[in-house]
Amino acid sequence: MNININDIYAAQATISPYAVKTPLLESPLLNKRLGGRLLIKAEPLQITGSFKLRGAINRIANLNQDEKAKGIIAYSSGNHAQAVAYAAGLFGTSAVIVMPKDAPKVKIEKTKAYGGEVVLYDRYTEDRTKVCARISEKRGLILIPPFDDAYVIAGQGTLGLEVAEQAEGMGLQLDAFLVCCSGGGLTAGCAIALNSKSPSTAVYAVEPIGFDDTNRSLIAGKIVENVAGANSICDAILVNRPGELTFPINKKLLKGGLVVSDDEALNAIAVAHDEFKLTVEPGGAVALAAVLSGKIDIKGKIIAVVCTGGNVDQDIFRKAI
């Protein structure tokens, strides 16, 4: 499976009638405090509140008529769920979304409001991939994977392509680009885009402490799983191991991984609110957190980070601000 910049250009053409070209923002006051230039890709402004719409549209738009007629299925605790439910409606198909029973109520409700048929499962006693397989076998549905899929990776890569184009339009040469990382689909897509459009930009994956499987896998040179028992508020980006498709790309193209704490993510939410008037969820704030907490040196440099989503639990948001 070889995904390249042309796949991302094709994805850009596919998604552009439906997705927001989110702005690349900066704050003069924050730049002054940091001693460098920090650019924020404001993806909470994306329709459905996260970048997940990009991959969902690119995957669903490229289904054939037979597949669309069958209907689709996806598993997700929130952002991919809303994106797939909404994108299904755009392309005249229907979506079953398998969600954990204890997912935030607002995410379940919004997934339904976007037209998704929500099937709840118990994540302590059931395996979501098995729940998915059982339903899709019975009803003949097409699975839309959250990250390990070439169309999904290319779709998420449009975010990196936009960042490269926007930075170029501002006359800026990015020293580094930091991406919030879970299964690694967004990271891989963005790494391909930056590597092609701006090869001197170092791309980093950013993860929460305890869920830094991509970081440790990069160090080990092979896929390593998380140690069981860790906890984090960064609900959107807690997977157990990098993807089979995404990791080889990330291993080849990333400069490295960075790891932040929940408190650092909370502080980043507060800064995004105060300096950028943007609502960011914890998992969407880890790349910003990495810069603010000094995990990478920004002095005299130009660094872009993506804030990936804004579907935040209200209690956590209140605590952060």
Place this chain on the structure above:
Amino acid sequence: MNININDIYAAQATISPYAVKTPLLESPLLNKRLGGRLLIKAEPLQITGSFKLRGAINRIANLNQDEKAKGIIAYSSGNHAQAVAYAAGLFGTSAVIVMPKDAPKVKIEKTKAYGGEVVLYDRYTEDRTKVCARISEKRGLILIPPFDDAYVIAGQGTLGLEVAEQAEGMGLQLDAFLVCCSGGGLTAGCAIALNSKSPSTAVYAVEPIGFDDTNRSLIAGKIVENVAGANSICDAILVNRPGELTFPINKKLLKGGLVVSDDEALNAIAVAHDEFKLTVEPGGAVALAAVLSGKIDIKGKIIAVVCTGGNVDQDIFRKAI
């Protein structure tokens, strides 16, 4: 004083290297609830957190070298203050900002951080225009008015021009455009832009109850002041009467005025946070509030509103969400 679309095009060329072209957002879920299409111009994402940067840059960029050498002065309780302080630095001049002693501390601090020299006055015992006049006379400073100035009006009008261009780019014909209105500079600039670029779009000024001087002046056909003693949380848009320059433009070009309550503004802040991941201040939320509270019928229609700023007091924001 005749301001036309060419002045706004010129302003657009002047501000574009410095100001964000903020996105025009929509929410499929909110549209479904409303039964129409609502587009939000997300101006809290503007540098300094409000549209005021547009007018400030256009006014200061058009000062001659002598004037820049003298330095500038402005009075404001917040958004114009930060915008002028920041814009002064962009064009190599310095700014004295006259602010009320009881302005939110964060706004005073940010104005200083942007490089402004802040002079505080007591708004219960002193007249800010007199404080300004005294200082500017003594130090030979150039006043940057908040709204009654052709360059300021043309600068704010770039927001309306962008909305018209963005709606056209989306293939949409706007039925109405609603603008948060204080002295009327943004409203007048936007009305000129829409009248030229999209003449079938009805433009409305939206104000808080008790500070609906533009609405009542439009009805009376002449400038009418507010009745003393009213109160509102919409601190950014509380002026006593329409501007001498702005009102004749608004009288000629507006379809009318709409008036909302503080509670309706608070609800609009919550909706902007939940559906658009955007932080909006009360005065910046009144246009959105007018649609959400049914002050204008959106069923089957396409309406754009501007959310003008996001420099919100934290207590009010917490109360709203």
